[in-house]
Amino acid sequence: MAITMQGNWTVQVKSKAAAFKQRFIIQGSSNGKDGIYDGVTSTAPVQVDGAQWTIQIQHKPSGRGQAWQPSAMRLGTPSRSGGQILLDVFSNDSGGDSDYNDLVLTCGMAETASEYVVYGKVRSYRGLCGFNPCFPWYVIDTWPQLKALLNYQSVKEAIGALYPDRLRKLEKYRHLPVEELGPFTPMMLPTAVPQAASFNQNLSFVAKREIASVAAANIKPELYLDLGKLRDRLKLYCSVKDQAGLLLRFQEYDRTDAELAGGPYTGEGDREMLGLTATDEVGNYVFRFSRDLADVVDELDDQVIGGPDLTTQLQPDLLVQVMGGAGESDILFETGLHANIPNLRRINLCIPDHLLNPGPACQGGRAIQSIGNIWTISGVGNTFDTDGRITATNINGPQITNGAWRGTLEMFACFLAHPEVTHYVLRYRRPDTGWNFVRDELTHIYIPQIGNSTSPQHKVGPFDETLSGGESVPAYKNIESDSQWIATHRLRKAKLNSSTYAPNSNPGPVIFRIDGYRKVSGELVKVAGADDQITLYIDNRLVEGDIASVAMGGSTPGECALFELTSPDAPLTLRFRADHPGGFTQNYRVAVFRGSGTPVAVSDLTPPAQPLDVDYNAGTHGALFFGTFNGVAPDGGNYVVAELQPDSGAWLPADKPFCAFAFEVYGTTRATNGYGKPGARRLDVELIGLQVADA
Incomplete structure (x- = not known):
């Protein structure tokens, strides 16, 4: 997949150790450097600038008629050297080895006080983690986590000191399921007492320095030992997984007056959008942003009472969001506050697994895999009656008995047994009518155009295509195995507006069909066996x-x-x-x-x-x-x-x-x-x- 970059970098070939021809492609630059460059050490360095741009390394296997293919790519760890910040980009072609040295690029930027680079690894976590496993603070990310942690007296006392409003809300709405309590802003409990306290004087410098940057340490000192023991116990039952191809959005955060007075983090301060980046195939990311003199002046009003020294507090505070799309409603998760970021900083991110919701993995057996998080495959506890009413018992999706379908329906499907499928066509019909074409627009984020939200390359379909028999049809691209697209929901084949197919005046069963095609000489040819259909009972009316x-x-x-x-x-x-x-x-x-x-x-x-x-x-x-x-x-x-x-x-x-x-x-x-x-x-x-x- 393409590597996303921001700002002004010089790209040059560091080394080549491959028999296949190599090249790299720059897209999205603002200084006219888009193009294809030879992957040889004699290629002149390329100075690339732009708010969002990408690098794609490709190779050409030996043999007549072989086309250029994308190489697997991984980010190295940024480092300082000679007044520069240097970052290597490693690649692996389709040859017999997996050493990620076939073509290595080095990206360099001048190290200045106004430029910031954050980097790290993104993982999802699940199990009895209790707290977010990536933060040095005790960070609670979700309502279920909070509810479970309140069984421990030390946590309850600490939260009661800093977040009494959350306790009151849980008590007031105790009769409601936690998913109905509304959005959850991460809760941040400090892991150390203030510098002036005598308790635990062996705390790290970082913990001492940042103690007042988010919340006042109103927690009784003796609770820290209990919280530490609890975290040590819970992490034995916590597992993490690298997350490739995630879209990250960064925001600079200005704290509220209450936070500046030493109150806990609330997430209610002003924000400034900084930009986007994507994780590589093992979850690594890098993100660069700039702060000018006006931004530094603004930070003078963002000083925490009792916080660290002025130089430290003039550094920006960051929030990171994991995005499932380009819209404001597509935020899958938002981190807690990362305070006082220096010019080069590693920030590892851990995301609750169930909030990440990357969509189902391809299980085979049939093309249509799920509607949302409800599996349609056999053997998982979900069944349909003949009219399409759903009975779902699998814990990975909502449980329901003889239910209807409503709202926007995301159909996930894959052609695992038919990798030659390049396009697909969707049709629908009522039980007593003929077939019609589905024409709901589907977009996804195409990584090489990540900086251009209006690029037509983000469109998956439908496009007017011609079948081998001459019929014109609305078809969609099959992007399920293409790492050039953001990983989350690449198996999503449609976002169906259910009221289009069964309005409130005529609810009932609707049959949807998917057919896979491959493109040959500009025409779509049906792939035998690459098809499936499903009946859904649609009723959007409420009680x-x-x-x-x-x-x-x-x-x-x-x-x-x-x-x-x-x-x-x-x-x-x-x-x-x-x-x-x-x-x-x-x-x-x-x-x-x-x-x-x-x-x-x-x-x-x-x-x-x-x-x-x-x-x-x-x-x-x-x-x-x-x-x-x-x-x-x-x-x-x-x-x-x-x-x-x-x-x-x-x-x-x-x-x-x-x-x-x-x-x-x-x-x-x-x-x-x-x-x-x-x-x-x-x-x-x-x-x-x-x-x-x-x-």
Whole structure:
């Protein structure tokens, strides 16, 4: 894959040790240096400049008619020498060895105070890691990590000192799955006490110097030993994996006033986009950026109270994002803060494996491998009924039973048994119609054009192509094995806007078909056996519902109702509805809250009792669960009636003669886009007041 570079570098051939011809290609320069250069030591050095540009090394195998082929490439480690920063680029051709010395290039840049180079290795991590294994700080990256770590008292106390708001949020929304708690900003707990403290005076210089650069050390000193023991224990069950072909985006970060006053890192400060780079085939990366005098002046306002010396604090702070695409919604992960970066700095990155989500690996057996994270191959616990409803039990994707498909559907497919496939065509039809062509545009990031987001080379398809029989078809490039494209989601063959194929006015089964072709003399020729099809039941509608009334003793005063309790647990009559017209309700429930949000457990104790929290059950409901239509005695509008009484025996606490109450109805839809499911929606709320009769 191409190596991405930024700024002004001089590229020259350091050595050649290969029988095959070698060359290198520069693309994306701003000073007219794009072109092909001979891979021999006599080639003159090439001074290349540009915000984003790339180097691609190629070789030409011996033999008549052999074409130039891309070589495997790896980055070396930058070093200082004679006032320069030097970086080697190693390559390996398709010959019999794997020594990565076939053609070696050296890139050099002048070392100045205004130029910065960061480099390192990117890995994903999984297992019982607890904390991010790459940071010297105790960094928590996700809600599940935080929830698991709160089982340890030392972590809970440390977080309570620096991030009490996170603890309050977890407690307030403890009834929600963690994936519904919203985006997670990394939490950074220092691994050392301030320089002034006497505890653990053998701390490294780096840890002491940076202690106040992100968060105040408000943690009791004795907790550090417990945190260290915990980390040592957990890392035995933590595994990492190199990540090739990832797209990284760098931002300079200006801390908030609260952070400058010694508060913890929040991620809420101002940011400046610096640029992009990509990891090589073993996860190495390099990124260069510049800071001018105005940037340094700005840093004068970004000084942490009690932090390191001024020279150190004038250095920039960085955040790194892993991108799945070019848009703001394509951020797969964002690191914690890397503070006070010197002009040459190694920063290794560790990414939670499940957030990286590179897409499925090719397993063979069939072409269509998955929709999102839901595998379509056999033997993994996922099945489809004849209409395309999905039952998924595999832990690597959302679990669902007899669910519909909704939203944007990412189809992953591969032609593992047919590597000659260069293009593919997608078709669709309803069960009672003929075939039509899929024309949803698909783009991916083409590494040689990484600096030009508008380049047409990022387009995967569709393109107008001609079949061998003369028919014109919309076809897509098969990029699954081409390392010139960003690695994440290279197996993605389509992003299907499901409402195009089954609008809300006509939901139901849709059959999708993929056919692989190879290009011969400008025409596409069908590759025998390189095809597959799948049926998906598409329904984008959500559960709808409302509360028709809240009544007591037959009285329904409506808005701004105030009821006088005839007894502490006097029944309140709730008439409500929750309904999905296609039968894809997952759950409906009634919730009651008192005052500022105190949950009040309620039940219907009047026969026949109306259930108030009902989950879909295939054994009970079959393939279809509509909602209150499946409750007790629904009327023609699918409304049911419940006589609500508090489980505690009283609506009001003994010391409260009056309080406001909220009666709410929620519904959850049984559908997926392959990555998740719609969360519970509040369908309606009714507010009333309750008071004791003699108040």
